[in-house]
Amino acid sequence: MFNKKFLKFGFVFLSGLIVGASVLYGGFRFGLYAPESVGVTPYVTDDEASLLEADLSVFWDVVRIVKDKHFKIEEIEDQDLLYGAIAGVIGSLDDPYSSFFNPSDAKKFSEDIQGSFGGIGAEISIRDNQLLIIAPLKGNPAEEVGLRAGDKILRVDDTPTNNLTIEEAVKLIRGEVDTEVTLLVLRDDWSEAKEFKVTRAVIVVPTLDWEMISDDIAYFRLYNFNASAPQLFYQASFSALLKGANGVILDLRNNSGGFLEVANNVASWFLERGDVIVREKFRSGDEKLFRVSGPNALAKVPTVVLVNGGSASASEIVAGALRDNRDIKLVGEKTFGKGTVQEVETLRDGSSIKISVAEWLTPAGHQIDSVGLEPDVEIEFTEEDIENGVDPQFDRALEILQEEIAKSSRRVLIINL
Numbered sequence: 001m002f003n004k005k006f007l008k009f010g011f012v013f014l015s016g017l018i019v020g021a022s023v024l025y026g027g028f029r030f031g032l033y034a035p036e037s038v039g040v041t042p043y044v045t046d047d048e049a050s051l052l053e054a055d056l057s058v059f060w061d062v063v064r065i066v067k068d069k070h071f072k073i074e075e076i077e078d079q080d081l082l083y084g085a086i087a088g089v090i091g092s093l094d095d096p097y098s099s100f101f102n103p104s105d106a107k108k109f110s111e112d113i114q115g116s117f118g119g120i121g122a123e124i125s126i127r128d129n130q131l132l133i134i135a136p137l138k139g140n141p142a143e144e145v146g147l148r149a150g151d152k153i154l155r156v157d158d159t160p161t162n163n164l165t166i167e168e169a170v171k172l173i174r175g176e177v178d179t180e181v182t183l184l185v186l187r188d189d190w191s192e193a194k195e196f197k198v199t200r201a202v203i204v205v206p207t208l209d210w211e212m213i214s215d216d217i218a219y220f221r222l223y224n225f226n227a228s229a230p231q232l233f234y235q236a237s238f239s240a241l242l243k244g245a246n247g248v249i250l251d252l253r254n255n256s257g258g259f260l261e262v263a264n265n266v267a268s269w270f271l272e273r274g275d276v277i278v279r280e281k282f283r284s285g286d287e288k289l290f291r292v293s294g295p296n297a298l299a300k301v302p303t304v305v306l307v308n309g310g311s312a313s314a315s316e317i318v319a320g321a322l323r324d325n326r327d328i329k330l331v332g333e334k335t336f337g338k339g340t341v342q343e344v345e346t347l348r349d350g351s352s353i354k355i356s357v358a359e360w361l362t363p364a365g366h367q368i369d370s371v372g373l374e375p376d377v378e379i380e381f382t383e384e385d386i387e388n389g390v391d392p393q394f395d396r397a398l399e400i401l402q403e404e405i406a407k408s409s410r411r412v413l414i415i416n417l
Helices: 057-069 078-091 103-114 166-173 229-242 260-270 314-326 383-388 392-416
Strands: 099-101 122-127 130-136 152-156 180-186 194-199 208-212 217-222 247-251 276-282 287-291 303-307 329-332 340-346 352-361
Touching: 057 078, 078 099, 078 352, 099 103, 099 166, 122 166, 152 166, 166 180, 208 229, 217 229, 217 392, 229 260, 247 392, 260 276, 260 314, 276 314, 303 314, 303 392, 314 329, 329 392
Parallel strands: 217 247, 247 303, 303 329
Antiparallel strands: 099 352, 122 130, 130 152, 152 180, 180 194, 208 217, 276 287, 276 352, 340 352
16 A cells, blocks of 8 residues: 555656656645445435536436437446546646546556556656657667657657547557557657657666766766655765765756655755745645755755756756755756646545646745746757767856855855964
């Protein structure tokens, strides 16, 4: 059984790993509602009747007409009509992160959160009714064929994506290992779309790479905020400090998020105890503040954060917290803008709904959702850079960090004098 504390996310949907979430790990609570009754209530209570100020007789008229006149109604179960109606209620919210799962899809969703399967290794979402790649995952098929954050998926095999839900798109993209899926993709600086043939594989999601890039600068590349990240970051941070790190580059590019608790843990390394990490704002206007509780070991170490359009949710929480509290510079490109909180509620028949219940704000109160974070220093990463094997975003971050380290050294010298 899931630990509910650990299933409050900030994430983007992994088409190769976490399916059924419309994703973006957006602050996520699982299994909060599971009534014991499994029967169908034969009547509507007064409280239930008052939930909608609408003429429900219209709905029943439609059901009657469908059952009386549709020429293939014998192929449709009554339960399917009900599930279609529920999906319509959720769809009317016009929220890509709120979804309905029938019992079989709900079961797959629960299993997929814990498992691995055949996919392309890319995190996808819907923005302005367009299916797009949030981030390809390091070392997986999508990255290997050259897919990039921000790519628009126009077609999956022979199916156009303009009217697909994210769950429907995922079902098409997923498949047996070693089978092929063809994606028609449009990139912002292309004049026409191109086809990518991707061979599905068992997707492995990396967590953290790190190295000392000079005698005194540690480089952490964090790929997601999964459950193993706190321990790995702990080990890497203390190793870096023992090696004499006087500066840190935290690379959150193409990191689409993960558990909120993990984002808080990582941010806590860089901030002082009591600092606000993120605000959770509800429709009532009430806010819940998440504060630093430790370990603070890098709170005085000059730091620069790398971000891009694949940095979403938990990444935006961490980047926003470091900038608002310490004026740490963000270098790269504008982040994705996923700042809503989802809860999953299990219904009496095993189906479930995932629904947005709140939004994230940075410590200073800046909105994240649909807005993203503008970098302090904007540096484009071009096709030519990729072909030439150069990383101008990293190079600029390193320059800024070296300047910050020099300033910090001068301040220490003045204090000592």
